[in-house]
Structure formats: structure tokens, C-alpha cells
Amino acid sequence: MENIISVKNLSKSYGSHQVLNEISFDFAPGQIIGLLGPNGSGKSSLIKILTGLIHDYSGEVLIDGEIPGPSTKAKVAYLPEKSYLADWMRAIDAIRYIADFYGDFDMDKALKMLDVFQLNPKQKIKSMSKGMQEKLQLILVMCRNAKLYILDEPLGGVDPAARAFILDTIMKNHPEGSTMLISTHLIHDVESIFDHALMIGQGKVLKNSNVQEIYDEGKTLEDVFKEVFQYAWQIG
Amino acid sequence: MLGKLVKNEIKASAHTMSFIYIAALVTIGIMLLAYLVDVMWLSALATLALMFIALISLVVTFIGIIVNFSKTLYGPQGYLSFTLPVSSRALLASKAIVAFFWMIISYVISLALLVGVYMYATSMVGEDNIEMIKMLIQMFSSLPSEAAIRQYLILLAFTFFIQIAFLVAELFFSITFANTRILQKLGGFAPIVVFFVIFIIGQVCNFLLTSHVPIIVSPTDNGLTLGFTQSMLDAGNFSMGISGYLFQLVATIGLFVATEWLMEHKVNIK
Numbered sequence: 001m002e003n004i005i006s007v008k009n010l011s012k013s014y015g016s017h018q019v020l021n022e023i024s025f026d027f028a029p030g031q032i033i034g035l036l037g038p039n040g041s042g043k044s045s046l047i048k049i050l051t052g053l054i055h056d057y058s059g060e061v062l063i064d065g066e067i068p069g070p071s072t073k074a075k076v077a078y079l080p081e082k083s084y085l086a087d088w089m090r091a092i093d094a095i096r097y098i099a100d101f102y103g104d105f106d107m108d109k110a111l112k113m114l115d116v117f118q119l120n121p122k123q124k125i126k127s128m129s130k131g132m133q134e135k136l137q138l139i140l141v142m143c144r145n146a147k148l149y150i151l152d153e154p155l156g157g158v159d160p161a162a163r164a165f166i167l168d169t170i171m172k173n174h175p176e177g178s179t180m181l182i183s184t185h186l187i188h189d190v191e192s193i194f195d196h197a198l199m200i201g202q203g204k205v206l207k208n209s210n211v212q213e214i215y216d217e218g219k220t221l222e223d224v225f226k227e228v229f230q231y232a233w234q235i236g
Numbered sequence: 237m238l239g240k241l242v243k244n245e246i247k248a249s250a251h252t253m254s255f256i257y258i259a260a261l262v263t264i265g266i267m268l269l270a271y272l273v274d275v276m277w278l279s280a281l282a283t284l285a286l287m288f289i290a291l292i293s294l295v296v297t298f299i300g301i302i303v304n305f306s307k308t309l310y311g312p313q314g315y316l317s318f319t320l321p322v323s324s325r326a327l328l329a330s331k332a333i334v335a336f337f338w339m340i341i342s343y344v345i346s347l348a349l350l351v352g353v354y355m356y357a358t359s360m361v362g363e364d365n366i367e368m369i370k371m372l373i374q375m376f377s378s379l380p381s382e383a384a385i386r387q388y389l390i391l392l393a394f395t396f397f398i399q400i401a402f403l404v405a406e407l408f409f410s411i412t413f414a415n416t417r418i419l420q421k422l423g424g425f426a427p428i429v430v431f432f433v434i435f436i437i438g439q440v441c442n443f444l445l446t447s448h449v450p451i452i453v454s455p456t457d458n459g460l461t462l463g464f465t466q467s468m469l470d471a472g473n474f475s476m477g478i479s480g481y482l483f484q485l486v487a488t489i490g491l492f493v494a495t496e497w498l499m500e501h502k503v504n505i506k
Contacts, residue, residue, distance in 0.1 A: 014417060014504075048505075053318050055501050074321035084315040086308070088251040100240050101320050 002065045004029040004148055004179045005050065010059035011203075012045050019045045021203035022059070027179065027196065029147070034194040034211075035183040036225055041201040043183045044081065047152050050181070051078045064147060074102065077146035081153045083133045085125045091136055092121040098140045109173075110143040134158065138166065142173040149180045155189060163189050191221035199228050237322045241330030246337075248308065252300040253338050256293045260349060263289060267356075283353055290349035297342035301335045302407060306427075310415040314505040324499040328492065332404055339400045379474055384455035388474065391453060391460065395481050402484040405491035406434050412495045416502040438487060446480035453478050 003026040012020040019042040027033055037043050048054040049061055052068035063072040085094050091114060099105045114121055117135045125133060134154075141149065154170065155163045163186070171193060174180055184190055197214070199207040206228045214224055267282035308317050309327070317327060355365045379385045413419060414426035422429065452463045454475040463475075 051319050053315070053505055070321045070323050073319055076319070078315075078319050080312075080315040082312045082315060084312045086248060086313055088248070093247075097244060100244065101237070101322070 002029075003027055003062070004064055005181070006060070006062040006065075008060040010046075010049065010057060010061060012042075012049065012054065012057040018203050020049075020057070020200075023200065023203070023205045024059075025198060025205060025208050027181075029179050030177050031195040032180045032182065032193055033196045033198060034187070034190065034221070035181055035198050035200070036185070036187060036221075037200045037206075038185055038229055042203055043200060044152060046200065047078075047150055047181075047183060051076055051150055074104075075147040077102075077141045077144040077149045079137060079141040079149075079151040079154055081156060083130070083137070085133065085137065087124070087126040089125050090122050091119050091125070091128075094125065094136060094140060095121075095143075098144075102144055104145040106143045106145065110139055113139045113143060113169075113173075131158065131162065134166075138169060142169060145175050145178075147178055149174055149178060151180065151182045153183055153185070155184060155186050160189075167193060187222045187225050194221065197221055197224070199225065201229055238326050238330055241320075241322060241326055242333055245330045245334040249300060249304050249334055249338060252304060253297060253342075256289065256296045257341075257345065260286070260289045260293065260345065283356060286349050286353050290346045290353070293342050293346050293349075297338050301338060301404070302411065302427075305331055305335070305408060306411050309499075310411070310503065310505060318505065325496050328408065328496050328499060332401075332408065332492065335404045335408075336397075336400060339404065340397075343396075343400070379455045380457045381455070381459065383459040384457070387460040388455055391476065391478075395476075395478070398481050398484050398488065402438065402488045402491075405488040405495070406431060406438065409491040409495045409498075410434060412498045412503060415504065416498060417504045420504060420506075434491075438484070441483055441487070442480040445483045446477050449479040451477065451479040451482065 005025075005027045007026070008024050009022050010020055010024070011018065011022055023046075035043050035046070045054065049057055050063060050068065052073050055068075061068060064075055066072050089097070095107065095110045095114075099107050099110075111121070114136075117139065119128075119132060119136060119139075123132075125136070128136070138154065141151070149170075151170070154166060158166055167190060170180070170182075182190065182194075191211070194211045197207060197209060197211055198205065207224060211221060214221060263282050263285045267279060267286060270276075270279035270282055307313055308331075320327070358368075359365055376385055376388075379388060410427045410431035413430050414422070419426040419430070450464055452475050453460050454463055
């Protein structure tokens with residue numbers, strides 16, 4: 001089976017600052033992967049490359065066997081860290097917009113989820129709280145039947161009480177066989193859902209391992225994260 | 237996909253643009269009402285307001301196009317635009333088509349309002365508008381043939397469209413270039429600086445080509461003919477130098493290609 005994500009010798013720098021340095025990894029489809037690292041470790045740059053937002057990198061990146069472009073964008077459902085919807089839109093306009101461009105978008109499911117999340121379809125984005133906007137963006141992403149879901153810090157701006165609800169929404173709504181790449185620094189809240197962990201820092205892959213193997217060693221993901229990044233900062 | 241992009245682009249930009257046209261409609265309504273009930277001061281006030289709207293509509297359109305292009309591509313909304321399953325070319329084309337559409341609408345409305353206000357004002361002081369229209373028609377009837385008149389008007393419209401397309405291309409290139417990593421450090425000044433540099437280069441090239449490369453279109457009995465005479469006087473009345481417009485056409489294509497390349501390879505979304 002073809003890897004859903006394949007990265008070989010990927011490097012990316014901003015001027016003299018190198019954020020990714022010759023990193024390589026492959027992921028088979030059907031897993032939930034945690035992309036872990038502290039702020040500034042290159043997670044967002046890696047995600048931007050995988051989603052086709054950044055093109056000026058060196059190395060090879062393939063999504064389902066293709067270089068990131070319009071075709072891979074149709075297969076990837078991406079939740080950025082930022083709020084990206086236009087102020088003038090109402091919730092229903094945002095749903096129609098996504099439905100217009102992505103053939104895999106489930107409109108009925110989105111309308112039901114609006115109801116579950118207690119969001120008014122006619123409410124304008126600009127009058128929504130940050131939390132409401134995040135819920136709406138989550139609906140837009142999770143109502144697609146995508147091959148690959150890339151979620152950049154989905155729990156970043158959410159209070160601890162809402163985190164379980166959001167994780168539950170993510171877990172219940174991704175299609176079987178799809179792959180999820182979730183970037184986070186809140187490992188404690190999410191480690192139970194990951195099949196695989198990719199830790200990056202200082203532009204390098206510092207750990208790429210199956211979560212079960214970590215548990216078999218009698219450790220938690222959080223323990224490993226602390227070990228890895230303590231070491232990473234020491235060598236820096 | 238281009239059709240969907242254009243549809244959504246019109247929806248998005250209509251929120252910025254439509255209020256100026258609504259303001260124009262309301263003012264026309266007030267003006268007509270004032271005329272019907274014969275309230276002179278209200279009619280005068282509405283006439284002034286219409287003139288103001290006619291002028292401001294172009295500025296509003298210009299600013300609206302800039303803001304919409306910047307926000308939807310290089311602001312947070314860029315995360316949505318650039319992850320749509322469409323090419324950068326389609327994304328750029330949809331924005332250019334819609335910007336062009338709004339510019340044309342604004343110019344036409346602006347011109348119509350100014351002509352309307354002028355005719356209203358002159359009729360108020362007792363001048364005959366019909367005579368003025370007759371004079372205009374007479375001016376065009378001095379062209380050698382009906383085919384020449386028709387083709388000349390098409391050429392005029394075409395040159396007008398080229399100038400608008402060139403302006404849109406200059407704007408889009410400037411904003412995109414300013415959002416590459418190398419110029420982002422300059423902040424909000426970058427697009428302004430890039431625009432004025434390109435604008436000045438464009439004007440200089442246009443002037444030099446128009447004055448030194450004599451490609452002239454002249455009306456004849458058989459319609460318009462192309463000539464390469466050295467002097468506009470030799471070419472006769474209604475002759476038009478088109479080398480500047482040809483330059484603008486080529487430059488427009490070049491700027492759009494460069495913008496697409498920058499979007500594809502160099503743009504850095506914040």
C-alpha cells in the first residue's frame with residue numbers, strides 16, 4: 001500500500017534560519033499521528049509544506065504519491081491554527097463555500113453538527129466568539145471524507161473542559177481508513193489517541209516511533225517528550 | 237472550478253462594493269423626488285452628493301480591490317484560499333476577472349452619474365442638451381464610413397479595457413511581491429513602494445513607445461487601417477497611436493505570469 005505521507009531529505013529555511021534540516025519519514029495510511037514539538041520547532045512549517053502552502057523547500061514531499069498541489073489539496077482536510085473565515089460570512093455561508101469546492105463534503109452532517117454544537121447557521125462569523133469560530137472550523141474539516149486530516153494545534157486556544165469534547169468530535173467523525181496528523185504541544189490531553197508519534201525539534205526528527213512501543217517500555221508519551229526535548233535543548 | 241471561484245469572489249467583494257452603488261441609488265431617488273416636489277435646496281444637495289459619489293465610487297472600488305486581494309490571499313483567509321483544490325492560476329484569474337468587472341462597473345456608473353448631473357444642471361440653467369448630443373454625433377459622422385465608426389468605438393473600448401487590466405495587474409503584482417519573504421520586512425509600505433516603481437516604469441515605457449514607435453490606427457472608407465507613419469498629423473483626424481496600448485497589453489500578461497509564479501513559489505503566508 002502506498003504511503004499517505006512520504007518525506008525525504010526535506011529542508012526549509014527562512015533566510016539564514018533553518019527550520020527543517022534534511023528530515024525524512026514515511027507514514028502508511030490509517031494511523032493517528034501526533035506531530036509533537038515545542039513552539040518554534042518547525043511543526044507549522046512542516047504542515048504548511050504538506051498542505052501545499054509553502055513550495056520553496058528542498059527535498060521530496062509526496063502526499064498519497066503526489067507532489068503537493070491542487071490534486072493533493074482535494075484529499076487533505078486541513079485545520080489551521082488561525083481563524084481563516086471571512087467576517088462577512090455566516091456559518092451557513094462557510095459551509096456552502098466548502099461544499100462548493102470539496103466533493104467529499106457531507107452537507108447534511110455539517111448541518112447536524114451545527115445543531116449539536118449549538119451554532120446558529122445564520123450567525124455572522126464576526127459576531128462569534130473565538131471558541132465558536134473554532135467549533136465551526138472543526139465542523140468544516142471533520143465533515144469531509146478526506147484521506148488525510150491535518151490538524152494544527154486543534155486544542156491550542158480551547159479551555160481544558162472543551163478539549164475532551166473536541167477530541168471526541170475528531171475521533172467520532174474521521175472516516176475509517178483515513179489518516180490524521182495532529183500537531184500539538186498539549187501531549188497529556190491527547191496522548192491516548194495517537195498510534196504514532198513524530199517529535200521534531202531543532203529542525204530534526206528527534207523521535208519517530210509507535211506509541212505502543214513507548215508504552216511497552218513502561219513510559220508515557222509525555223515522559224518521552226520531556227526526555228527528548230530536554231536533550232534537544234542541551235545540544236542546541 | 238474557475239466558475240465557482242468567480243461566483244464566491246463576487247459574493248465576497250460585493251459586501252465591500254455594493255454599498256456605494258446603494259448610496260448612489262438612494263441619492264438618485266432623493267434627487268428625483270426633490271425634482272418632482274420642486275424642492276430646490278434638496279435637489280441641489282442631492283446633485284452635489286451624486287457628484288461626490290461619482291468621484292468616490294472609483295476610489296472605493298480601487299481600495300476595495302486592494303483590500304479584498306490582500307485579505308483573501310495573504311491574510312489569515314489565505315489559509316483557506318491556498319488550500320482549495322485549485323491552481324494558483326485559477327485563483328489569480330478569478331480575482332482578476334472580478335476586479336476587472338468591478339472597475340468597469342464603477343467607471344460606467346461614475347461616468348453616467350457625472351453626465352447625468354451635468355445634463356441635469358445644464359437643463360436647470362436653460363441649456364439644450366439635445367443640441368449637445370447632436371454635436372457629438374456630428375463629430376463622429378466626420379469619420380469616413382459607418383464601419384470605421386463602429387470599429388473606432390470598439391477600439392476605444394478595447395484601449396479602455398487594456399488600461400484597466402494593466403492597472404489590476406500592477407496592483408496584484410505589487411501586493412504579491414510585497415508578500416514574499418524578502419519584502420515582508422518592509423511591512424505595509426512594501427506594496428506601495430512596489431506599485432509606484434512599477435507604475436512609473438509603466439508610464440515611462442508607455443510614453444516613450446507612444447512617441448517613438450509610430451503604430452497608428454486610422455479610419456478609412458474600408459474601416460480602420462494600420463499605419464506606420466512618423467507623425468500623428470500625417471495620419472489625419474481620429475488617428476490613434478496604439479504602441480503604448482500594445483505595450484500595456486504585453487506588460488499586463490507579463491505581470492500576471494509573474495504574479496502567478498510568485499504565488500506558486502515565493503509567497504509567505506503569515
